[in-house]
């Protein structure tokens with residue numbers, strides 16, 4: 001008998017809800033700017049009842065958790081409150097630019113398992129991309145919400161600039177519970193001198209991670225170590241496919257209810273995966289493809305096809321410029337990270353690490369809220 005492949009792999013599914021495509025900032029590299037997605041849908045046009053019905057129809061066997069995404073999701077707190085009331089068993093993660101966090105009511109802060117704050121590095125870099133005063137405002141707001149928050153605070157850095165230095169990222173590690181960084185998806189980020197500088201900073205971060213003493217909570221390094229030392233854990237929630245879940249268990253819902261696997265490619269009609277209002281969903285189109293080079297790549301064991309968007313554009317759509325200017329330099333940086341991590345013998349490090357370090361590497365909840373790999 002023919003086996004029907006499940007739409008969602010595993011027992012958990014992340015619904016990443018774009019609660020508005022409005023944003024109060026205009027970051028110079030925003031991925032939603034592609035295909036004019038940003039600002040295209042200002043209001044959610046499906047109801048929470050539609051969403052509940054969709055979950056009951058398609059996801060009743062799964063643990064459904066919610067990431068609140070935008071645009072800037074804190075511009076639509078009414079919808080967030082309605083969601084929290086309707087889905088009392090769900091975990092919530094907030095992805096925010098941090099500038100409006102001081103306005104969030106305690107009833108929302110109480111329910112957030114994680115707040116992911118977007119920054120670009122230190123003050124100069126962040127204010128350069130996001131606007132003057134943004135860095136200071138975010139830190140001011142963090143001071144206000146910290147005492148009211150039971151969940152974790154994670155800095156999310158889109159690593160664009162070659163001038164982003166170790167000290168800037170190290171400061172974020174100190175101020176937040178976790179630092180997650182993702183290599184920018186923009187050709188301008190990979191001039192040869194910028195790649196050299198990024199490698200030097202990566203080497204410093206990795207050296208710091210393996211230094212004895214306090215735990216150094218940098219997610220992509222934690223994820224690489226986890227995937228190498230505990231491959232079963234790395235494969236657990238995503239069947240060993242892309243760690244950002246786009247191939248297996250991530251559904252991005254646009255304000256009009258249309259579902260796509262990757263939040264950066266909601267302008268590509270061939271990737272449409274479902275619809276909350278029409279109440280249907282199918283398996284993600286973003287799957288490994290024979291033309292992708294990952295099966296023969298030395299990094300596959302830990303990288304697990306880092307970014308399916310980059311792979312899809314380079315090897316399925318055959319966007320040669322994207323391949324040369326974004327996908328290949330990113331893969332080069334990933335392989336470099338693997339080589340650096342290997343120099344510190346991660347298996348031996350883990351075997352001798354205190355239990356609290358091992359628990360974080362193996363089980364950190366933050367893995368479920370970010371892409372894990374950079």
Ligand code: SF4
Nearest residue numbers: 294297300303306331
């Ligand atoms: S580094 Fe690139 S080619 Fe290698 S596994 Fe990762 S995504 Fe695939």
Ligand code: SF4
Nearest residue numbers: 244262264307308309
């Ligand atoms: S890491 Fe995953 S979610 Fe992020 S852009 Fe790439 S494919 Fe999309």
